[in-house]
Amino acid sequence: MTATDLSTPVPAIAAPGNHATSARRVRSRGWRLVGYVALVLAAAGLLLPFFWMVVTSLKTNNDVFTIPITWLPDPVVWRNYLDIWQRSDMTTWLRNTLLLAVIVTFLQVLTGSFAAYGFARVRFPGRNLLFLAYVGTIAVPWQSYMIPQFILMSKLQLSNTLWSIVAIQAFGAIGVFLMKQFYETIPEELSEAARVDGLSEFGIWRRIILPLSRPALASLALLTFTTTWNDYLGPLIYLRSPELRTIQLGLNTFISQYNAEYALIMTGSVLSVLPVAVIFLLGQRYFVEGVASTGLKG
Amino acid sequence: MSRNTVAGWSFILPNFLGFAALTLLPVVVLFYVAFTNWNVFGVAEWTGTANFRRMWDDASFWTALRNTVYYAVFHIPLTLAAALGLALLLNRKLRGVRFFRTVAFFPYITSIVAIAVVWNQLFSPEYGPINALLGAVGVDDPPGWTASSTWSMPAVIIVGTWRYMGYYMLLFLAGLQTIPAQLYEAAETDGASPWQRFVHVTLPGLRTTTFFVTVLLTIESFKVFDLILVMTGGGPGQSTLVLSQYIYQKGFEENQFGYASAVSIVLFAICFGITVIQFWVNKRRNS
Numbered sequence: 127m128t129a130t131d132l133s134t135p136v137p138a139i140a141a142p143g144n145h146a147t148s149a150r151r152v153r154s155r156g157w158r159l160v161g162y163v164a165l166v167l168a169a170a171g172l173l174l175p176f177f178w179m180v181v182t183s184l185k186t187n188n189d190v191f192t193i194p195i196t197w198l199p200d201p202v203v204w205r206n207y208l209d210i211w212q213r214s215d216m217t218t219w220l221r222n223t224l225l226l227a228v229i230v231t232f233l234q235v236l237t238g239s240f241a242a243y244g245f246a247r248v249r250f251p252g253r254n255l256l257f258l259a260y261v262g263t264i265a266v267p268w269q270s271y272m273i274p275q276f277i278l279m280s281k282l283q284l285s286n287t288l289w290s291i292v293a294i295q296a297f298g299a300i301g302v303f304l305m306k307q308f309y310e311t312i313p314e315e316l317s318e319a320a321r322v323d324g325l326s327e328f329g330i331w332r333r334i335i336l337p338l339s340r341p342a343l344a345s346l347a348l349l350t351f352t353t354t355w356n357d358y359l360g361p362l363i364y365l366r367s368p369e370l371r372t373i374q375l376g377l378n379t380f381i382s383q384y385n386a387e388y389a390l391i392m393t394g395s396v397l398s399v400l401p402v403a404v405i406f407l408l409g410q411r412y413f414v415e416g417v418a419s420t421g422l423k424g
Numbered sequence: 425m426s427r428n429t430v431a432g433w434s435f436i437l438p439n440f441l442g443f444a445a446l447t448l449l450p451v452v453v454l455f456y457v458a459f460t461n462w463n464v465f466g467v468a469e470w471t472g473t474a475n476f477r478r479m480w481d482d483a484s485f486w487t488a489l490r491n492t493v494y495y496a497v498f499h500i501p502l503t504l505a506a507a508l509g510l511a512l513l514l515n516r517k518l519r520g521v522r523f524f525r526t527v528a529f530f531p532y533i534t535s536i537v538a539i540a541v542v543w544n545q546l547f548s549p550e551y552g553p554i555n556a557l558l559g560a561v562g563v564d565d566p567p568g569w570t571a572s573s574t575w576s577m578p579a580v581i582i583v584g585t586w587r588y589m590g591y592y593m594l595l596f597l598a599g600l601q602t603i604p605a606q607l608y609e610a611a612e613t614d615g616a617s618p619w620q621r622f623v624h625v626t627l628p629g630l631r632t633t634t635f636f637v638t639v640l641l642t643i644e645s646f647k648v649f650d651l652i653l654v655m656t657g658g659g660p661g662q663s664t665l666v667l668s669q670y671i672y673q674k675g676f677e678e679n680q681f682g683y684a685s686a687v688s689i690v691l692f693a694i695c696f697g698i699t700v701i702q703f704w705v706n707k708r709r710n711s
Contacts, residue, residue, distance in 0.1 A: 158518075164513060168524075241435055244431075273675045293446055299443065358653075396538075
């Protein structure tokens, strides 16, 4: 693709005078405005459900569905946020979820980045075939092998323990794939120089690659954390005892138990989203830039 | 064994052990279980192709397959268009561009359960804000959304698209940033209109990204499950029953692991087949 290809279908403008450029400037300002309007509308549409969630969580139950719709709570019912702790096992759910998310993220980032280095920087027979197995399973939906996986986990006596979720989440192919993509953007000469200086492969990973890949590691960590935090299906299948419930399972049982308490259900929803939202906003730079840079560069 | 082989394996092994035991092995075992009659923790009994013959005559299976295709056929182009549109809007130097990117990505990181209950309230046929808005703009007979078997699937598709477009937008943004600015400048000096620049510079420059996004989006669409499970439970009737949910029902609710595995193979084959075709088409187009 070269620039000259472009000139073919486009008639060149003859000698653009002052008149033409100012007209173009006005037109581009007009487009800017249209762009802003489109963005503001899109943002409003994207945020409306969250707005509704927060506003509803601060209403009395009777005020949730009124005609015409009330967009702001009056009175503001902060009590919902106290009530939910008394009426649900929120503490247990949050503790289980946090525990799982932290362990899974730690293992995924550690073993994933380690394996990715092997795939990106060490040449050995069978490497490409092995990597193909990793990439290939990305095209296989988990739902299609969840049955045999469950049978295996039951044989290992891991089902109905928190370990089952750690096991099924911590060794995903995606982490290895993303980190490998990132490592390949780091110049090979850096490793070469280190090898000449007598560093081992492990030393290169630890001292050179790891510090350089901090943004990619951060974005993988954030993605893994939120995925584990938000996972519904895994816990639904594996965590049968009430005391093992994660926030997603807990919230769903709470919904079916108190299905007419719309305001309280929204309070629970806010609490289930809040931790991830805070982490996301804190690491938002890594998230957005990180997904963009590691997601697809190959 | 050479030093490199030892080094390579020692890097990969910690992850590979977990990966092999929990992903590779189950995928292989799937092809065995599908040919058995396996109930709960009993012994597997080899039944040959019985599960597949049963599937052929199973109306619920065909409904689930049809619904899954329905979801995919609308979700994929809608999300693709929305994600690309957002990416184009947000690829410029605008005030607050970072804020808008964050907003677009936000639905992707929030939990399915929470968004499903919020959307169900928004979609409430009589009291929900969506139908109130529709009424305000003059729609006399607003849809029943998740209460109606005709409108439940469109409702789910809307929520799915809302949730995932920010993620694919980011991937498109990354792709857009790899297109050299000189190409646009050259096109502009040649007097190309914004549309011509889009068709002749942006689209060709995004080819690899579009390919990857389409592959990921296809797999994501065909495995859709938890969103539907929490929003509609597959209903009303079987109007939003999808393949993944049918596997879950047969396997974990009815303990028919063998039959559920046979259905799993269909899901597997669809996703794998489409991915292979997409790779093949992409390769041909590039060469």
